Amino acid sequence: MSEITPDLVRHLAGLARILVTDEEVEKMTSQLSLIVDSVATVNKAVAGDIPATSHPIPMANVFREDVIEPSLSQAEALSGAPDSADGRFRVHAILDEE
Amino acid sequence: MSDLIRKNASELVELLNSKQVSSVEVTQAHIDRTNAVDADVHSYLHVSPESALATAAEIDRKRAAGEPLHPLAGLPIAVKDNLTTTDAPTTSGSKILEGWVPQYDATVVAKLRAAGMPILGKTNLDEFAMGSSTEFSAFGPSHNPWDLDRIPGGSGGGSSSAVASFQAPLAIGSDTGGSIRFPAAVTGTVGTKPTYGAVSRYGLIALASSLDQIGPVSRNVLDAALLQDVIAGYDKHDSTSLPESLGSMVEAAKKMDVKGLRIGVIKELTGAGFQPGVQARFNESLTLLQNAGAEIVEVSCPSFEYAIAAYYLILPAEASSNLAKFDSVRFGLRVTPEGNPTIERVMAATREAGFGPEVKRRIILGTYALSSGYYDAYYGSAQKVRTLIQRDFDAAFAKADVLVSPTAPTTAFKLGEKLEDPLAMYLNDIATIPANLAGIPGMSIPNGLAEEDGLPVGIQLLAPAREDARLYQVGAALEKMHEDVWGKRMIDFAPELEVK
Amino acid sequence: MAKDELMNYEQALAQFEVVIGLEVHVELNTKTKMFCGCKNEFGNEPNTNVCPICIGLPGSLPAVNKRAVESSISIGLALGCQIAPTGRFARKNYFYPDLAKNFQTSQYDEPIAFEGALEVEVPSGNKFNVLIERAHMEEDAGKLTHVGGATGRIQGAEYSLVDYNRAGVPLVEIVTKPVFGAGAEAPELAAAYVRSIRDIVRALNVSDARMERGNVRCDANVSLRPHGSEKLGTRTETKNVNSLRSIERAVRYEIQRQAAILAKGGSIIQETRHWHEDRGITSSGRPKSDADDYRYFPEPDLVPVQPSIEWIESLRAALPENPAERRRRLAADWGFSELEFRDVVNAGLLDQIEETVAAGAKPQSARKWWGGELARVANAEDKDVTELSITPAQVAELASLVEGGKINDRLAREVLTYVLAGEGSPAEVVAARGLEVVSDDGALIAAIDAALASQPDVLDAIREGRMQAAGAVIGAVMKAMKGSADAARVRELLIEKANA
Numbered sequence A: 001m002s003e004i005t006p007d008l009v010r011h012l013a014g015l016a017r018i019l020v021t022d023e024e025v026e027k028m029t030s031q032l033s034l035i036v037d038s039v040a041t042v043n044k045a046v047a048g049d050i051p052a053t054s055h056p057i058p059m060a061n062v063f064r065e066d067v068i069e070p071s072l073s074q075a076e077a078l079s080g081a082p083d084s085a086d087g088r089f090r091v092h093a094i095l096d097e098e
Numbered sequence B: 001m002s003d004l005i006r007k008n009a010s011e012l013v014e015l016l017n018s019k020q021v022s023s024v025e026v027t028q029a030h031i032d033r034t035n036a037v038d039a040d041v042h043s044y045l046h047v048s049p050e051s052a053l054a055t056a057a058e059i060d061r062k063r064a065a066g067e068p069l070h071p072l073a074g075l076p077i078a079v080k081d082n083l084t085t086t087d088a089p090t091t092s093g094s095k096i097l098e099g100w101v102p103q104y105d106a107t108v109v110a111k112l113r114a115a116g117m118p119i120l121g122k123t124n125l126d127e128f129a130m131g132s133s134t135e136f137s138a139f140g141p142s143h144n145p146w147d148l149d150r151i152p153g154g155s156g157g158g159s160s161s162a163v164a165s166f167q168a169p170l171a172i173g174s175d176t177g178g179s180i181r182f183p184a185a186v187t188g189t190v191g192t193k194p195t196y197g198a199v200s201r202y203g204l205i206a207l208a209s210s211l212d213q214i215g216p217v218s219r220n221v222l223d224a225a226l227l228q229d230v231i232a233g234y235d236k237h238d239s240t241s242l243p244e245s246l247g248s249m250v251e252a253a254k255k256m257d258v259k260g261l262r263i264g265v266i267k268e269l270t271g272a273g274f275q276p277g278v279q280a281r282f283n284e285s286l287t288l289l290q291n292a293g294a295e296i297v298e299v300s301c302p303s304f305e306y307a308i309a310a311y312y313l314i315l316p317a318e319a320s321s322n323l324a325k326f327d328s329v330r331f332g333l334r335v336t337p338e339g340n341p342t343i344e345r346v347m348a349a350t351r352e353a354g355f356g357p358e359v360k361r362r363i364i365l366g367t368y369a370l371s372s373g374y375y376d377a378y379y380g381s382a383q384k385v386r387t388l389i390q391r392d393f394d395a396a397f398a399k400a401d402v403l404v405s406p407t408a409p410t411t412a413f414k415l416g417e418k419l420e421d422p423l424a425m426y427l428n429d430i431a432t433i434p435a436n437l438a439g440i441p442g443m444s445i446p447n448g449l450a451e452e453d454g455l456p457v458g459i460q461l462l463a464p465a466r467e468d469a470r471l472y473q474v475g476a477a478l479e480k481m482h483e484d485v486w487g488k489r490m491i492d493f494a495p496e497l498e499v500k
Numbered sequence C: 001m002a003k004d005e006l007m008n009y010e011q012a013l014a015q016f017e018v019v020i021g022l023e024v025h026v027e028l029n030t031k032t033k034m035f036c037g038c039k040n041e042f043g044n045e046p047n048t049n050v051c052p053i054c055i056g057l058p059g060s061l062p063a064v065n066k067r068a069v070e071s072s073i074s075i076g077l078a079l080g081c082q083i084a085p086t087g088r089f090a091r092k093n094y095f096y097p098d099l100a101k102n103f104q105t106s107q108y109d110e111p112i113a114f115e116g117a118l119e120v121e122v123p124s125g126n127k128f129n130v131l132i133e134r135a136h137m138e139e140d141a142g143k144l145t146h147v148g149g150a151t152g153r154i155q156g157a158e159y160s161l162v163d164y165n166r167a168g169v170p171l172v173e174i175v176t177k178p179v180f181g182a183g184a185e186a187p188e189l190a191a192a193y194v195r196s197i198r199d200i201v202r203a204l205n206v207s208d209a210r211m212e213r214g215n216v217r218c219d220a221n222v223s224l225r226p227h228g229s230e231k232l233g234t235r236t237e238t239k240n241v242n243s244l245r246s247i248e249r250a251v252r253y254e255i256q257r258q259a260a261i262l263a264k265g266g267s268i269i270q271e272t273r274h275w276h277e278d279r280g281i282t283s284s285g286r287p288k289s290d291a292d293d294y295r296y297f298p299e300p301d302l303v304p305v306q307p308s309i310e311w312i313e314s315l316r317a318a319l320p321e322n323p324a325e326r327r328r329r330l331a332a333d334w335g336f337s338e339l340e341f342r343d344v345v346n347a348g349l350l351d352q353i354e355e356t357v358a359a360g361a362k363p364q365s366a367r368k369w370w371g372g373e374l375a376r377v378a379n380a381e382d383k384d385v386t387e388l389s390i391t392p393a394q395v396a397e398l399a400s401l402v403e404g405g406k407i408n409d410r411l412a413r414e415v416l417t418y419v420l421a422g423e424g425s426p427a428e429v430v431a432a433r434g435l436e437v438v439s440d441d442g443a444l445i446a447a448i449d450a451a452l453a454s455q456p457d458v459l460d461a462i463r464e465g466r467m468q469a470a471g472a473v474i475g476a477v478m479k480a481m482k483g484s485a486d487a488a489r490v491r492e493l494l495i496e497k498a499n500a
């Protein structure tokens, strides 16, 4: 049995900034439980000292020279934005720290 | 139906280069076809007839003037809608991006433009390429031209159905766990996932960065080779792109020789769980290969048992992070909730309204897999499984030059059949996922029809990293053996669509 | 907490042991950003140094700035750190509108540099060895402006505006291990440590290191524990304290605040706090909770950094002299008083004085000119003293003209004006403008007599030992001779006359 609970789903949705209704929480809890139980089998596979693979093709030291390239114009940068003002992206007030 | 649209890309290229047809004629023929059938097939999310014809006319003018042109100049193409285009909206199949016109072209799109290939439109996909059926597109599913009640595969069902229904001679796909190869298998077309890094991902709206790869969709192997040679190559904008050239796929496809090659059958990807018709066609192809002088060997990849589990941890984990940028600030949808909206609430409401159920499911799963206390057990273990799978491939490729398996366990299923059962949907990808986890190239080519339902079946070829050429060599050879047996291309068995 | 509720500082130290930890973010002065080719420049129009990468458009990918990596390695080496054979980028996931991708590309468990140490001297002359845990590379966030509400603060703002020009600017974050044993000098140590970091990155020329522009930013962790206790107390993290003085004040305030709470039996909340320069207090910010689950994972779009030994050693060979060692050397060589030396360091004049001395001037003369007249001119013109158009060699020449009696101080200042105006070297100016002092006794005696005619009592006063009376005559003579008189000679002649 997995440890997926409605509270955990709510917490995860909060971390992922997704609003969820109680109904969705319920549905996701059961679906995620099934999925998590199934994917948790990876644990069985990796007993012993096995290195992790983060990149399928190993490479290293890929760099860009410190050379200026053209930027977007301000109008281009803002062209897809839902709202802007004074050359900047406009967002609702931030409910957070001072 | 215009004769032009049924031709292979390589044939059209010859006609164009010898000035027997103009690019405008070829392009217009495909636009006409889309107008006639796409209401039923729904391959495209956006069509660009004006700009496609403008490109075509420009190429015709240059050709007439004797200017040097790319060999594929004037040949039209369809592009999956998760590649950015400055002249057409790019949605990745999601409401959250509806109407967004990107400020830059993906590297692959820029290469198509540089080659003078008219872009017919943007093809449908599961939202953010999450799915195996195209049913998770926020703009409605695509349909399989072989049977409109069935799925055309996913996530690239728009590209596969466009090519299978003669709306485009070629298309671009992207493959994170089989999104090029599975659609190819169920629509009787060819699809290649190149070696990870062979094609630049710059401008591909990321699903899972360490798994995603762009590749060609076509109706035959040589056509796929033509396209891979256009889009492959190092790109300084993609730090994971391979610095070295993998050589000419067209040359490899023209070799058409399997004599002396060792073909490895992956024990774990045959037998139980595979539809009888799928298995039968697979066995017949092994016989064909053997008769042509290939040596058939059996290989074992025991860690494949954990491939789907590892994949469904790594993919959601990376996707949860990649999709965080969809927050209503710089582009895309903004939903303002009632009451006293703060940015936090606006972001959450936007993501609630803008993402579909599968996307949300995977984001939450990925958030879980990465969160503190669970990382080692889930994401960490999955990355280790990845190492085991690579080791399995290394061992297998010590015994065989190319590995083969059925591309998918079944033929195309019915629309709606697996929609409410994520786990069943995930099982489709059992044969295709290992290549993504290991970064190796894979190709699916038509492998006949299953007798039980008369639907297309695919065979998957796999080669070691950077050995994409082997796929084209063996794929083209097997395709030739098939066509000799069938007397025509497999796509020619497809039923005629009703033309509106 | 109101000031009168704080515990008296001495009392706090008597009851508790102070443990501090410092995180310093240094903005590098590369030409371009960390992961894209946009200009790394301060003060441009909003959202003009931005591109698909640094505003996080879908499909864009990062590419690492080589120079930023070199600067980071140099900082690591200068702090005595080991350089990691494999450094990795990682994503730190959290939502904030100034963070274009809603993750910061940073480093997590494999930073580029780790385990260093820095000897820091506080004003009392005590020295502390601050252990460095790590120095890692990351990107800066954009800039938020809060509109509406009171004084641009976030609380009560109606909306906020985001400028991403700063997003993606390369940062090196330097993190200390907990620092024990500074006692009452913990606040001074915090400030002196940040000053040392600033001096080092300036000497390396990897950062403009202007704190008022946020090039160097400090987060100060403070915790208290009863003397003799082994267990660390709960810490607070005071964010973005952006001047050396406020670092000292903020640490002192936190010590007094926490002591007051602990003494009453309360407990400290682990939280972020904000320093208010105007009120001299910190206030509670966001509590650290499991909402701070950053879900770090290796950045799949970037490959590891594996600096070769040769690369590291070439950067090590190019390191300038360690600023602390250099200061020790110069202090010993120059023989300034402690106060004089500190002033010179604070004014950033070490380079100028060192070069002026090397050009032949006495250390005290060099200090006098750079720290006096030239600093005054620079200040008046709102320039850095290094931006004045005068070379250390010219200052040395000026000093030697004064010491040789060719000009006096007054003339020297005049000469400086012309040198700064570009009229040539001091010697050239003196020659061209005829500014040499007059030491011809005949002319001087005539001028003295003229001056005495209007104030005959002066000679009596001098005879009675009231030497200050001589000043009026000397002044009159200087005035009459337009400053070109040798004041010392005038004085001698006047005394001779009085005693004749």
Ligand SMILES: [Mg+2]
Binding pocket: C106, C138, C173
């Ligand atoms: Mg940081």
Ligand SMILES: [Zn+2]
Binding pocket: C033, C036, C037, C038, C049, C050, C051, C052, C053, C054, C055, C168
């Ligand atoms: Zn940029």
